[in-house]
Amino acid sequence: MKEVIVIICCDTEPDQPQYGGLDYNVHFGKHTWKGIKEGIPKAKEVANYIEDAEGHNAKITWFLRSDDQIKELYGDPAWMVRNFMGIWKELGSQGDEIGWHPHLWRWNESIKSWYPELEDRIWIENCMEEGYNRFPEEFKLTSSRMCWNFHSNITMNKVDELGLKVDISAMPGQKSIKPVNDSPDSLYYDWEITKEPPYFPSQSDYRREADINERSLDILEIPLTNFEISLSWQIKRILKRFLRPGRGYPLGKRNPAKIDDNPDFFRSCAIRKFFESKENNCRTFLVSYFHADELPGKDSLASTYFERNLKYISEASRNYGVPFRFLTAREAAGEVIK
Ligand SMILES: [Zn+2]
Numbered sequence: 001m002k003e004v005i006v007i008i009c010c011d012t013e014p015d016q017p018q019y020g021g022l023d024y025n026v027h028f029g030k031h032t033w034k035g036i037k038e039g040i041p042k043a044k045e046v047a048n049y050i051e052d053a054e055g056h057n058a059k060i061t062w063f064l065r066s067d068d069q070i071k072e073l074y075g076d077p078a079w080m081v082r083n084f085m086g087i088w089k090e091l092g093s094q095g096d097e098i099g100w101h102p103h104l105w106r107w108n109e110s111i112k113s114w115y116p117e118l119e120d121r122i123w124i125e126n127c128m129e130e131g132y133n134r135f136p137e138e139f140k141l142t143s144s145r146m147c148w149n150f151h152s153n154i155t156m157n158k159v160d161e162l163g164l165k166v167d168i169s170a171m172p173g174q175k176s177i178k179p180v181n182d183s184p185d186s187l188y189y190d191w192e193i194t195k196e197p198p199y200f201p202s203q204s205d206y207r208r209e210a211d212i213n214e215r216s217l218d219i220l221e222i223p224l225t226n227f228e229i230s231l232s233w234q235i236k237r238i239l240k241r242f243l244r245p246g247r248g249y250p251l252g253k254r255n256p257a258k259i260d261d262n263p264d265f266f267r268s269c270a271i272r273k274f275f276e277s278k279e280n281n282c283r284t285f286l287v288s289y290f291h292a293d294e295l296p297g298k299d300s301l302a303s304t305y306f307e308r309n310l311k312y313i314s315e316a317s318r319n320y321g322v323p324f325r326f327l328t329a330r331e332a333a334g335e336v337i338k
Contacts, residue, residue, distance in 0.1 A: 002282050004274050004324040006313060007222065007332050008058055008259055009145055009168055009289040010043065011101050012036065013065045014080070019293040024114045024184035027107055028073065035293030036084055040091070042295040042303050050310045053323035058310060061168075061329040062091055063101035063145040067131040068123075069114065072107070078134040088139070097328035099143035100164070102131045104150075108182055115182040116147065121154050128155065132162045143329035145169055145289070148187045149224070149256065156206035160217040166333035168287060170207075170223035171256050172196045179248030188248055191223075198222045198285065198336050220333045224256040224287050225274075227265035259288040260295065260306040267312050275320035285332065286313065286324075 014031030015021030022029045040062075047058035066078040074080075081088065088098050104124060106117035117123055135141055144159050146169040159167055175192040179185065194207045201217045202210035210216035229237070234253055241249040257265040265271060274284045288309075294302040317324045327335070 002275075002322045003053070004313075004317065004322060005283060005285050005332055005335070006052070006058070006324050006326050007168065007285065007287045007329060008047075008060050008326070009099075009287070009329065010040075010060050010062050011145065011289060011291045012040070012062045013101060013103070013291070013293075015293040016291070019296075021293065025112055027112075027114075031073065033084075034296050035291065036087065038296035039292035039294070040087060042300070043290070043292065043306070044091075044094075046303060046307045046310065049307060050314055052326045053317075054325060056095065056326055059095055059097070059326040059328050059331075060091075061097040061099050061143060061145075062088070063099040063143070064088070064135075065101050065103055066135045067102045067104070068127040069103060069105040071130065071134075076134060077131045078136060081136055081139075085136070092139070095328075097143060097330050098139045098141075099145060099329055100132065100135060100141050101145050101147065102128050103147040105147075111182060113182075113184055115184055116150070116187050118150060118152065118188070124154055125158055128158045128162070132164075142166060142333070143168070145329075148189065149191075150187065150189045151206050153204065153206050156201055156217065156219070156221075157203060160201075160219040164219055166220045166222060166329050168222050168224065168289075168329055170194050170221050171226055171254070172223045174226065174250065174252060174254050174256075176250040177248050180246040186248060192251075194223060196223055196225075198333075220336060222285060222287055222329065222332060222336075224289065225265075225285070226254045226256045227268075227270050228253050229255050230264060257286075257288055258290055259309050260290040260302040263305055263309050263312060266309040271312065271316050272320065275316050275322040275324075283335075 017023050071077040104117045105114045142165040144164045144167045171191045172194045175190045176188045178188040199209045203215040274286050
């Protein structure tokens, strides 16, 4: 039977500066948590408006921070998990999943700012080991989503070694150029050769399946759904590259399809390829994400888009006569492996 599996991920973390959170140039301030206190109830309200082919409401996999930055500020990498424990247990009891969202924020005293540490192997491995080991055991972590949709051989080998079974970070065909100097925006990623279907990464190249003579990792990578951006968006992207030299920039014409963002993808005919296939027995994955702090506010555009985009998925399912099911990351991996 043809079907579409819909996976919705939430990066659940302190409020980002653009939503009233702590600025990246403050070393020891206290974070704000509007995303958790108000964003999560809002997301659940939207998720409960819709039903899949089995009558389930939209399931969400909540990826929680546990890492070095949280430890530096609160004395415990998993402070955020412990402090809001009641919320995670309640979400788990409703069929959602609790996963892990390790960030690689490191303080740089010379620029007086937090910046993404994407290269120092020893520091990265230590940050991830501590973040994972201190995560409360009752959640039996199986799923991860990396900070900034980033991975490298260091981080992919580490999530595998720690025993995680599924990761959702890849952005097939996408790559960005590395900024010249460290700053809060000095991100980069390379998923240029990655294909769309889920895969078990090669130990020596996280972006693809293992070749015959290579070792394959045991963690399943499920890539995010991405779409071709509009012409005006492409022009803006190219302009930025020339107006802000040295800042780093994404290459190519694609972007991940965020469930609470402008519905360029969800309302367009691009969604069709997920529901239309020549094969009879085929399953496609529609994988999307959002941040909890994007939703609060009475007139939040993000929550309007979230609701509309879920409706577009349901409409596409009806129009093309192909059922869809909401699964958590763990459930989806279980079905792929079976
Ligand atoms: Zn994040």
